[in-house]
Amino acid sequence: MSAGRTALGAAEVLARHRVVACVGAGGVGKTTLAAALGLGAARRGRRALVLTIDPARRLADALGVGTLGPEPSPIARPLLTQLGVPAEGALFAMMLDMKRTFDELVTRFAPDPASRDRILDNRIYQHVSDALAGSAEYSAMEKVYEMSARPEFDVVVLDTPPSAHALDFLEAPERLIGLLDSRIVQLLLHPAMSAGRLGLRWFQRGAHQAFRLIERITGFGFLEDVSEFLLAFEGMSEGFRRRAESVRQLLFGPETAFVLAAGASPESVAHARDLLGRLEARNAKVCGVVANRVRCWPNGDGAPPRPEERADWLAQLSAAFEQSAPGFEQSAPGFEQSAPGPFPARAAALAALAVLDRYAAAVSRDAEATAPLLAEAAQRGHFVRRIPELPRDVHDLEGLVRIESGLFGADESEDP
Amino acid sequence: MTRVERPLGAAGEESPPAGVERPLLARRLIIVTGKGGTGKTTVAAALACAAARRGLRVLVAETGRDENIPRLLGHRGGPVGHAGVETPAGPRALRLEPYEALAEYLNLRLHVPGAVARLLRQGAFRQLMDAAPGWRELVTLGKVWHLEQAREGDAPRFDLLVVDAPATGHGLTFLDVPRVVVSAIRSGPLRRHARWVETLVRDPERTLLLPVALGEELPARETVELVDRLREQVGVALDRVIVNAVEPAPFPAELSDLDRRLAALPHTPGPKPAVWAACASHLAARHEMNRHYLGEIAARTGLPTVALPLLPGGVRGPDDLATLEPPLLGAEATPAPDAEAARATDAARTPDTGSA
Numbered sequence: 001m002s003a004g005r006t007a008l009g010a011a012e013v014l015a016r017h018r019v020v021a022c023v024g025a026g027g028v029g030k031t032t033l034a035a036a037l038g039l040g041a042a043r044r045g046r047r048a049l050v051l052t053i054d055p056a057r058r059l060a061d062a063l064g065v066g067t068l069g070p071e072p073s074p075i076a077r078p079l080l081t082q083l084g085v086p087a088e089g090a091l092f093a094m095m096l097d098m099k100r101t102f103d104e105l106v107t108r109f110a111p112d113p114a115s116r117d118r119i120l121d122n123r124i125y126q127h128v129s130d131a132l133a134g135s136a137e138y139s140a141m142e143k144v145y146e147m148s149a150r151p152e153f154d155v156v157v158l159d160t161p162p163s164a165h166a167l168d169f170l171e172a173p174e175r176l177i178g179l180l181d182s183r184i185v186q187l188l189l190h191p192a193m194s195a196g197r198l199g200l201r202w203f204q205r206g207a208h209q210a211f212r213l214i215e216r217i218t219g220f221g222f223l224e225d226v227s228e229f230l231l232a233f234e235g236m237s238e239g240f241r242r243r244a245e246s247v248r249q250l251l252f253g254p255e256t257a258f259v260l261a262a263g264a265s266p267e268s269v270a271h272a273r274d275l276l277g278r279l280e281a282r283n284a285k286v287c288g289v290v291a292n293r294v295r296c297w298p299n300g301d302g303a304p305p306r307p308e309e310r311a312d313w314l315a316q317l318s319a320a321f322e323q324s325a326p327g328f329e330q331s332a333p334g335f336e337q338s339a340p341g342p343f344p345a346r347a348a349a350l351a352a353l354a355v356l357d358r359y360a361a362a363v364s365r366d367a368e369a370t371a372p373l374l375a376e377a378a379q380r381g382h383f384v385r386r387i388p389e390l391p392r393d394v395h396d397l398e399g400l401v402r403i404e405s406g407l408f409g410a411d412e413s414e415d416p
Numbered sequence: 417m418t419r420v421e422r423p424l425g426a427a428g429e430e431s432p433p434a435g436v437e438r439p440l441l442a443r444r445l446i447i448v449t450g451k452g453g454t455g456k457t458t459v460a461a462a463l464a465c466a467a468a469r470r471g472l473r474v475l476v477a478e479t480g481r482d483e484n485i486p487r488l489l490g491h492r493g494g495p496v497g498h499a500g501v502e503t504p505a506g507p508r509a510l511r512l513e514p515y516e517a518l519a520e521y522l523n524l525r526l527h528v529p530g531a532v533a534r535l536l537r538q539g540a541f542r543q544l545m546d547a548a549p550g551w552r553e554l555v556t557l558g559k560v561w562h563l564e565q566a567r568e569g570d571a572p573r574f575d576l577l578v579v580d581a582p583a584t585g586h587g588l589t590f591l592d593v594p595r596v597v598v599s600a601i602r603s604g605p606l607r608r609h610a611r612w613v614e615t616l617v618r619d620p621e622r623t624l625l626l627p628v629a630l631g632e633e634l635p636a637r638e639t640v641e642l643v644d645r646l647r648e649q650v651g652v653a654l655d656r657v658i659v660n661a662v663e664p665a666p667f668p669a670e671l672s673d674l675d676r677r678l679a680a681l682p683h684t685p686g687p688k689p690a691v692w693a694a695c696a697s698h699l700a701a702r703h704e705m706n707r708h709y710l711g712e713i714a715a716r717t718g719l720p721t722v723a724l725p726l727l728p729g730g731v732r733g734p735d736d737l738a739t740l741e742p743p744l745l746g747a748e749a750t751p752a753p754d755a756e757a758a759r760a761t762d763a764a765r766t767p768d769t770g771s772a
Contacts, residue, residue, distance in 0.1 A: 027454060028453060268453065297687075297691065298698070305686055309685070313685040317684060320684060321677065348671055348677065351668060352696065354667075355699060361729050395633060
């Protein structure tokens with residue numbers, strides 16, 4: 001029933017975009033999905049860079065990039081070959097150190113070393129620079145921009161920063177531009193301010209009131225620090241502004257695709273649906289929706305007993321255990337009672353039924369929770385995948401390959 | 417000042433894990449934090465619910481933009497926001513909203529409500545505040561402090577405050593802001609107020625930080641890092657780590673090879689033997705993985721861990737929260753390795769709770 005455009009598969013999405021951003025709330029497995037997307041691109045002959053925030057160390061170890069730095073580290077060729085990556089494909093991984101990147105930006109745009117040091121030494125900057133205008137998120141986006149411009153990568157897969165609000169990073173360039181353009185900052189940056197707090201007198205009424213109030217509450221120090229910071233920032237604001245605009249254009253332009261990751265719990269799905277709506281409202285180009293760690297029946301096959309079947313299943317199972325119990329041949333009829341620790345067939349049957357019940361409860365909870373999200377996404381023409389929950393963390397290549405085949409396999413596959 | 421009259425037996429029914437002296441419910445303020453997706457909101461709600469069932473007057477506060485706790489506590493109806501609501505399960509629930517908290521603070525300080533309302537609506541002011549760092553955390557914690565101080569007659573208005581703090585990274589900033597403000601601002605009432613808040617956060621008699629983790633690699637590691645940083649940076653009391661959504665042992669110990677036995681059966685009713693066995697192996701592997709990281713967290717933080725079982729149907733309301741109460745307040749904990757290494761392995765299987 002999918003209306004509108006035909007969904008691009010994950011492979012096409014990676015082939016047609018320079019940036020693929022994995023978005024979703026914290027804890028849904030974005031990092032692993034980003035790694036799997038990168039691997040998928042490399043297996044299809046692309047040179048992919050995975051930019052990650054918080055690499056799973058064991059997975060990084062398994063990929064031979066245990067200590068990720070702020071420069072791209074290549075995954076070694078023999079390993080790539082083992083993973084089915086052809087000679088023209090390549091895979092790199094890199095860690096985003098957000099604080100460091102913002103320092104780099106200050107260094108780059110500062111007109112002179114003195115201004116640079118004034119910024120870097122400013123108490124406001126030091127203590128809470130990450131909170132200022134979403135600088136952490138902004139610098140992550142800045143790095144994406146920088147990397148996507150490098151000729152050695154065909155595609156940059158981004159594992160988005162964890163943030164209270166999963167879209168903060170998208171809004172970061174705009175917020176920075178907004179801040180730099182805001183009347184209040186212009187007033188603060190205006191040379192009249194250099195005279196110090198006396199300059200406040202010339203403020204328009206609103207700003208004047210605001211400042212007076214803030215000063216009354218905070219004592220004078222805070223505002224002085226802020227204005228000192230903004231003054232030091234003045235020389236760089238144009239550079240920042242232009243750059244932020246380019247970053248914004250990249251994120252919302254035709255070269256960036258978004259893949260939304262959701263968990264399987266009802267809360268996580270509700271969050272993802274909300275995110276999907278907000279991404280689309282901002283004209284972000286969403287291409288895929290992935291429900292991760294969904295408990296599925298092995299081979300898509302399984303069901304708990306219906307209530308009226310229960311007694312029968314239990315009897316059949318008990319009998320089956322009875323017959324197959326080791327030592328069954330030796331324990332002749334009439335001797336079971338005295339045999340040391342006979343296999344408890346009925347207890348085993350009960351335990352097996354309990355396993356099935358427990359498994360089934362999670363399967364139906366996850367299916368119920370994810371269905372509306374996936375249906376909604378499919379209807380809008382996004383590719384849709386359900387990645388089965390694995391028995392363990394994805395900490396080795398085998399696990400990563402399984403996720404990759406789940407992402408790049410047939411649409412809406414129930415674990416083949 | 418920190419001693420509080422409590423309904424009889426309120427804390428007595430609780431069996432803290434070995435190595436922990438004070439029951440959870442003997443605190444005034446419990447700040448629940450953890451990586452996103454660990455279920456800290458569920459834990460905060462379960463804790464509030466359990467405390468209310470023991471007769472305590474409880475306030476539970478969310479700090480994010482989402483509002484989930486009122487629903488978990490049985491509230492039906494619209495968002496409760498900053499004003500809050502008495503929930504059917506007992507606790508009062510609210511969502512701390514920075515601008516509302518700021519308005520309250522300004523009104524308390526300035527006694528000119530009209531002016532404050534006008535100011536907060538002003539574009540220029542909002543723009544500056546939107547960009548200004550730290551104040552959200554500060555006014556939010558300030559509001560918590562205010563609620564902690566609130567009295568009704570001779571008694572505190574709330575016996576226990578549970579705060580569902582922002583996810584780990586943000587949570588650390590959240591708790592650290594009062595200290596930063598105290599060190600960054602030279603004088604003025606804000607500095608004084610930040611000092612009060614800082615004192616509350618750091619008072620081990622009143623305040624406990626409760627980290628929530630999952631028994632998986634990343635959340636476990638992040639929890640260990642969080643505990644390290646909290647210890648060196650914030651100095652807030654920590655006495656246990658909650659590990660949420662732990663897959664229970666799928667079959668009894670004497671049937672530990674049930675999956676293999678299932679696989680070996682020639683025939684099973686319903687699912688094929690291989691499928692049935694795969695389900696059993698899956699649950700067993702999840703269980704083992706969760707237990708493994710539970711041990712890692714205990715070993716690397718030196719704190720006892722408290723395992724909460726994964727509820728296969730999810731946590732939807734007060735009944736599910738009640739299921740989490742015995743493990744949350746009981747003794748289903750693994751002591752920190754150095755505390756009582758010998759008993760560590762038995763602790764989960766034979767909870768030596770006095771209540772039962």
